[in-house]
Amino acid sequence: MTNNISRRDFLKLTGAMYLASSMPSVMVKPQRAAGSDLPNILVVVFDAFSARNIELYGYDRPTTPNLSRLASRATVYHNHYAGGNYTFPGTSSLLTGTYPFTHRGFNPRVGIAPFFEQNNLFTAFDQYYRLSYTHNSVAFTLLTQLKQSMDKLKARQDLFLGGDLVSDILFANDEDLASVSWRQAMVKTGRKGTYSLFLAHLYRAYKQNLIKKYTGLYPRGIPNIRDDNYFLLEDAIDWSLEQVTSLPQPFLGYFHYLPPHDPYFTRHDFIDHFKGDGYRSIEKPEHIFTNHRGYQDQENERRWYDEFILLVDAEFGRMFDQLEQTGVLDNTIVVFTSDHGEMFERGITKHYNESLHMPIIQVPLLIFEPGQTSRRDVYSPTSNADLMPTLLQMTGQPVPEWVEGEVLPTYHAGEEDPQRSVFAAEAKSFERQYGEINPGSFMIVKDGYKLTHYTGWEQLNGGGPLTELYDIENDPEEMDELSSSQKGIAGDLLNKLKDKVEEGNQKSLDYR
């Protein structure tokens, strides 16, 4: 065999190489290692989505017809908890498989413990192509901290309707502070005034012009973040669908959409869908952490929230159906969940609060496996910290020893464990990544009981910590507080909770 090529052949080869290099990259899918039979993973998070407002979980309003339809081929977790009541700890638990007192992701200004920058869901799937996107600036702060662990973190503003010009382009590396300062300086909203005396008017006119074509579609207002960054959930879903049909496989997609987080601006076809439906939630006494919202105001907000959920449900249904039509679903594990819930009771509204009541901490979880045709229901307590070890188990990979979550029922060899303990915490005022957490709210769910322990908050008026115990199996609405009448159970759970928190405090010294 000769190794010589003719001049003609050489020129042909050069031309072919040039042509190949100029082809769009989507036509050349770099195959990643570790076998082509690994399933893709798609984690879909809808922010501030309370399980208590989902008809699949027993809510009296039909808020999620699509989710109910799709649940027939999913594993549905009925007693599932977020890691915290706020995006940063909730998402951190989801992405690290640990509880907040371990990952220390209480506060976006302080960030997650450095250990988890190299030890998280993305690093655990390093043979996958890892892509993430979020509308939420707090979640984006976390994803930015984990950026080195993934192949691509899409900029938030890429899916906004226009940008704020400054933090998007000039100050992308300091996006959080740049966008806060831009908002204070330029965004005319409410009664706060602006720092800018003139350009704010021009900026407002620019933004109004940008969104006016959508006002028919969204008569209540265009969904937005911080009154300025407008977006359409439909655009984010469309983009996500484009990605999953073209990404290198296997891929891990983490898509964290803002709805149904406030403002609750649903699309025109869902407006007033529940108006006059006769639904009334149970009126509950004001809690110590009350925002002093009146019952009727909360009912009105709840209705808007529920109507916003209709949009979320419709869009997830559309996404899922498209995944099926394109064949992506045949080899993709789909996870549907939320980072935390939302609350409209006891004088407390939304989730910017110290409390850990059920609406704010109980979130949906549905897992769709490739080829699954029947529904499974799990009632034992589970946590978003369980997601990472579960996905590793499902894809035949080892679970790191530092992970605190457990493999979810139906995906491990044993039976459901109703006596398992699940935890959550909130401490957004806490400014350190190590040491005793104060002020803080802590929760343990075990044996059908839920105990919360609040300490250091101003509202406690120096009166010492507040402990609340509820029998959530028989009293899911948390009407009868039992810490005085069931001292033994309360004491036992409190000790377990404190031990777990202290364990996290000790670990934090190593993880900083």
Next chain:
Amino acid sequence: MNTQSSKFNRGELIKLFLIVAFPLHVWTILMTLRDVGWVAEGRTLSGAVGFSAYVLSYTLVESLVLFGGILLLGLLISKNWSTDQRLVSLGLVATVLASWSIIEQIILVLLHEQMTRAFSSFALLGASPWLGMALLGLLVTFSFALPVFLALRSEKFSSAMLSIFDRLSLLSGMYLFFDFAAIIILIVRNV
């Protein structure tokens, strides 16, 4: 008083810029003092300094834009006016413009009202907002016209304003120093 040339020299341009920048910076500093507390809360000192740097930088840009607008306005002024008359008139226009914008902001923040509606409520005892807008418009026009008229007709007024502008320029120059420090901070934060 300089009555000779009809064009600004460099020194006069700088003075005019400092006059234009002054009220914008005063307002920004007041608002920063209002907000830096909650910005700093839960953030490090670096966050509070960074926030101040961003807003000062935006104000510098706004000052430059307004300065450009004032210079364009200056092109409409008769060439028969002296540079001092031009300087005083343009400086006053910029100052009155900024003052009205500050008044609008204060009404919004303190009274939670738009300026026209507040004017109708308080000045006209709840009369039609259209009447309020018309009268407010007259008031605003008068507030611009009167100082310019005085600048042209009264040498004493003109001299007094120049003297005030000289003093304000010094203060404004200090704000500019902070603006440039702010830009350096932004570069460091974003590199």
